[in-house]
Amino acid sequence: MNLIEFLIQRQSTPAKYLIEPAPSHEELKQLMAAAESAPDHGALKPWRFLVISGSARYALGELFVQALLQRAPHTEPDLLERERERALRAPMLVAAIARLDHAHQKVPATEQFIAAAIATHQLMLAANHLGYGTIWLTGSRVYDRQVMSRLGLAPEEELIGLINIGTVAPTAPSKQPQRRKSDVTYWTGE
Numbered sequence: 080m081n082l083i084e085f086l087i088q089r090q091s092t093p094a095k096y097l098i099e100p101a102p103s104h105e106e107l108k109q110l111m112a113a114a115e116s117a118p119d120h121g122a123l124k125p126w127r128f129l130v131i132s133g134s135a136r137y138a139l140g141e142l143f144v145q146a147l148l149q150r151a152p153h154t155e156p157d158l159l160e161r162e163r164e165r166a167l168r169a170p171m172l173v174a175a176i177a178r179l180d181h182a183h184q185k186v187p188a189t190e191q192f193i194a195a196a197i198a199t200h201q202l203m204l205a206a207n208h209l210g211y212g213t214i215w216l217t218g219s220r221v222y223d224r225q226v227m228s229r230l231g232l233a234p235e236e237e238l239i240g241l242i243n244i245g246t247v248a249p250t251a252p253s254k255q256p257q258r259r260k261s262d263v264t265y266w267t268g269e
């Protein structure tokens with residue numbers, strides 16, 4: 080498959096269809112190298128990644144539960160269990176973190192944010208190329224400052240996604256999603 084076909088056929092895999100094995104240490108290094116070549120105004124590298132796998136996911140699930148209880152103290156037990164389970168579906172979660180310099184003289188924070196998002200997607204594409212399934216997930220737990228703090232993020236850092244990665248289960252649906260066309264027109268200068 081050539082690169083254009085690979086990009087056109089790219090699709091996310093729902094986290095419940097991501098199973099062991101996750102990328103190896105060597106493969107992770109390749110994913111990080113792929114992220115590093117993202118276009119990056121000012122070469123600020125305004126991103127970093129935090130890998131959560133194995134038993135650390137149980138601690139993450141507990142963190143999700145505690146954060147949800149802070150946000151909504153009367154949450155029903157079944158919803159709390161569902162929240163915990165979000166950390167356990169895929170064998171590996173890569174927390175994508177934007178490190179924004181809001182006072183930068185030349186590069187606006189928005190551009191830094193965009194660079195971080197591109198780097199994250201390059202990591203995902205590299206994982207897909209190695210044969211792994213991925214999905215970018217967020218939700219209120221990702222935007223929760225308590226979760227960010229417990230994951231070790233500094234105040235100027237933002238969690239922009241939890242990239243779920245794993246081997247695609249044989250039961251995963253393989254149907255190509257219907258895509259909406261990009262809106263492209265030509266400006267003629269008139």
Ligand SMILES: Cc1cc2nc3c(=O)[nH]c(=O)nc-3n(C[C@H](O)[C@H](O)[C@H](O)COP(=O)(O)O)c2cc1C
Pocket residue numbers: 089090091092214215216217218239240256
């Ligand atoms: C920044 C960002 C955040 C996302 N957050 C979620 C999410 O929390 N839940 C979800 O179901 N999909 C989320 N998505 C969408 C999925 O990652 C995925 O793109 C979507 O299910 C469509 O599948 P596709 O990538 O195969 O087109 C997010 C995508 C992006 C780029």
